[in-house]
Amino acid sequence: xxxxxxxxxxxxxxxxxxxxxxxxxxxxxxxxxxxxxxxxxxxxxxxxxxxxxxxxxxxxxxxxxxxxxxxxxxxxxxxxxxxxxxxxxxxxxxxxxxxxxxxxxxxxxxxxxxxxxxxxxxxxxxxxxxxxxxxxxxxxxxxxxxxxxxxxxxxxxxxxxxxxxxxxxxxxxxxxxxxxxxxxxxxxxxxxxxxxxxxxxxxxxxxxxxxxxxxxxxxxxxxxxxxxxxxxxxxxxxxxxxxxxxxxxxxxxxxxxxxxxxxxxxxxxxxxxxxxxxxxxxxxxxxxxxxxxxxxxxxxxxxxxxxxxxxxxxxxxxxxxxxxxxxxxxxxxxxxxxxxxxxxxxxxxxxxxxxxxxxxxxxxxxxxxxxxxxxxxxxxxxxxxxxxxxxxxxxxxxxxxxxxxxxxxxxxxxxxxxxxxxxxxxxxxxxxxxxxxxxxxxxxxxxxxxxxxxxxxxxxxxxxxxxxxxxxxxx
Ligand SMILES: [Zn+2]
Numbered sequence: 001x002x003x004x005x006x007x008x009x010x011x012x013x014x015x016x017x018x019x020x021x022x023x024x025x026x027x028x029x030x031x032x033x034x035x036x037x038x039x040x041x042x043x044x045x046x047x048x049x050x051x052x053x054x055x056x057x058x059x060x061x062x063x064x065x066x067x068x069x070x071x072x073x074x075x076x077x078x079x080x081x082x083x084x085x086x087x088x089x090x091x092x093x094x095x096x097x098x099x100x101x102x103x104x105x106x107x108x109x110x111x112x113x114x115x116x117x118x119x120x121x122x123x124x125x126x127x128x129x130x131x132x133x134x135x136x137x138x139x140x141x142x143x144x145x146x147x148x149x150x151x152x153x154x155x156x157x158x159x160x161x162x163x164x165x166x167x168x169x170x171x172x173x174x175x176x177x178x179x180x181x182x183x184x185x186x187x188x189x190x191x192x193x194x195x196x197x198x199x200x201x202x203x204x205x206x207x208x209x210x211x212x213x214x215x216x217x218x219x220x221x222x223x224x225x226x227x228x229x230x231x232x233x234x235x236x237x238x239x240x241x242x243x244x245x246x247x248x249x250x251x252x253x254x255x256x257x258x259x260x261x262x263x264x265x266x267x268x269x270x271x272x273x274x275x276x277x278x279x280x281x282x283x284x285x286x287x288x289x290x291x292x293x294x295x296x297x298x299x300x301x302x303x304x305x306x307x308x309x310x311x312x313x314x315x316x317x318x319x320x321x322x323x324x325x326x327x328x329x330x331x332x333x334x335x336x337x338x339x340x341x342x343x344x345x346x347x348x349x350x351x352x353x354x355x356x357x358x359x360x361x362x363x364x365x366x367x368x369x370x371x372x373x374x375x376x377x378x379x380x381x382x383x384x385x386x387x388x389x390x391x392x393x394x395x396x397x398x399x400x401x402x403x404x405x406x407x408x409x410x411x412x413x414x415x416x417x418x419x420x421x422x423x424x425x426x427x428x429x430x431x432x433x434x435x436x437x438x439x440x441x442x443x444x445x446x447x448x449x450x451x452x453x454x455x456x457x458x459x460x461x462x463x464x465x466x467x468x469x470x471x472x473x474x475x
Contacts, residue, residue: 062148065158066090070142072244076164078128082246085125086142093118093147095155101131102139118147133166140164170249171196171241176219177470181256182235185228185343185453187445188255189467193219194241201241203253206230208311210448213322213401221471223401225447228343228360232257260453262343265361269295270351273437280434284389292356298390298435299348299357306389313396314404314449319383321400326378327468330405330457331424333366333374333441340365342444342453362451363406363444370439371412371429376421377405377443377457385413391442392434395427406444406451409436 069087078084088094095118099111111126140162145155172195180188192212194201202211203224212220226235235257240250274281274291285297313319340361348357376397383404384396391408395415398404411431415421430441445454456462 062090062092062146062150062156065156066094066144066146068142068144068158068160070140070160070162076162077167077243077245078164079243079245079247080128080131080133080166080168083125083127085123086144087121087123088144089121090144090146090148090156091120092155093120094122095145095147097122097124097145098143099126100141100143101128101133102141103133103137107141128166135166135168137163137165167243167245168247170247171198171201171243173201173239173241173249173251175239175253179254179256180466180470181258182226183258183260183453183456184226184230184232184235185260185262186456187223187225187447187452187466189221189223189470190239190253191219191221191471192239196243198241199244199246202239204238204240204250205235208448208450210402211320213320215323215471221401223403223447223467225450225452226255226257227450228262228362228453232259260343262345262360263341265340265344265346267346267348268351269348269356276437277435280392292350295435296357299359302389303359306391309388310396310406310446310451311449313384314402314446319396319398319404320402321381321398324400324403324471325380325420326399326423328378328423329460330377330463331375332364332377332443332454332458333368333372333430336366336368336372336441338364339367339440342451342455363408363442364454365440365442367438367440368430371431372439372441373426374407374410374414374428374430374441375424376427377423377445379423380405380421382415382417382419382421382427385415385417387433390435392436393428393431394434396446397421397427402448403457404446404449406442406446408442408444409434409440411439 066088067090071085071087086097086099088097094115096114097111098109101108101110108131110128110131111124113124115122142160143157145157148155150156173192175190175192177191180190182188201220202209203222205224205227210222210224212222214220224237237253237255238250239253240248242248274295278291281291281294281298284302285294288294288297342362342364344361346359346361347355350356378399380397380399382395383398384394386394388394393410393413395407395410395413396404407428409431410428410433412429415427421427430439432439436442443454445452445457
């Protein structure tokens with residue numbers, strides 16, 4: 001096993017096999033002087049063996065130092081407190097890692113570690129907090145040593161010198177649009193610039209985050225909601241940006257938060273409805289045994305899970321186009337009657353008019369004929385075609401910048417995920433799947449996965465005043 005020569009179980013031991021070969025060669029030489037005729041071939045053979053052994057040793061010997069990579073590598077700009085990670089790997093194991101900061105004549109060791117055991121890879125994290133480096137250029141030197149016998153047992157070393165720039169200045173944000181007016185449950189848009197390249201930027205509303213998307217002119221556009229669950233006093237959005245060096249800035253975003261009152265509604269849940277939906281309810285909540293318990297579980301636990309799923313789908317960058325994919329008017333299900341509005345506060349009562357539940361309705365219920373053709377409200381890209389709990393068979397279309405439309409309770413799909421659709425293109429048919437009593441379309445508009453008032457988006461004047469004209473500012 002010549003490869004084992006490369007390993008060193010205990011530090012300071014000489015390679016065992018090499019010295020054994022050498023000793024044997026000595027004894028053969030001695031015996032060959034006595035038995036010259038047949039001895040010569042033995043000598044030659046053993047010499048070849050010895051050379052082969054030595055050759056194998058040199059061939060398999062670890063001649064190179066560890067592979068080292070630094071992350072984030074982000075254009076060499078780092079902040080003082082930014083965690084930097086080194087991935088060090090070597091086939092003979094990693095013996096030690098040392099990080100030095102150099103600036104002019106000065107140098108300072110910021111990290112040093114000798115590992116007690118030889119692992120093939122090591123991950124170490126450090127920061128530059130203690131260096132008190134001034135802003136500007138410096139050099140980061142990383143020296144990593146492997147556990148091989150090279151260099152008389154000292155191991156192979158890799159030394160990397162990386163030019164870097166210390167950046168401890170957070171980016172500056174300049175909002176270019178006037179304070180947006182947002183009604184409770186509605187949407188708003190801002191255009192802003194950031195003074196440098198960013199890793200993350202957008203608007204925070206409570207625990208929710210809505211990314212800003214960089215446009216061709218270098219500015220950012222951020223679309224965000226005033227969630228219906230918040231009051232005008234709670235709605236305090238922040239705008240933030242974090243640069244490549246990890247420096248973050250955030251400040252309160254100036255908005256006009258306006259209250260909007262929503263309707264109260266009573267929804268009957270008679271036994272006939274529970275019987276009609278029995279099969280689907282049992283599938284949504286198999287852990288419950290009665291249709292009523294299954295209904296309440298669907299309307300609460302399943303609903304909450306579905307809301308989470310919508311946020312998760314919307315948070316996936318793959319589902320978001322960084323530009324608007326549409327222009328012109330949004331359209332609704334043609335020849336339909338509004339059966340329920342966004343924001344309706346629903347009290348659910350049983351057959352005896354006893355209150356059993358309450359929920360806020362998060363879309364527009366539109367009823368036409370049964371199995372009516374459903375047109376896409378706007379041009380976009382289909383990102384979801386699947387069953388989702390209370391929504392039943394559902395389609396989501398991304399329209400860019402975090403804006404999505406939702407089509408629930410369908411009976412038929414006419415599109416596939418990834419497909420680009422035109423405004424008005426038929427994408428499916430209405431139905432009763434999910435928690436729907438009668439055939440209708442639940443039409444939702446989502447901003448970053450949060451349901452917003454669809455009537456704003458169906459109103460061409462509102463869209464012009466609050467969205468498109470605000471994007472066409474020049475500066
Ligand atoms: Zn609905």
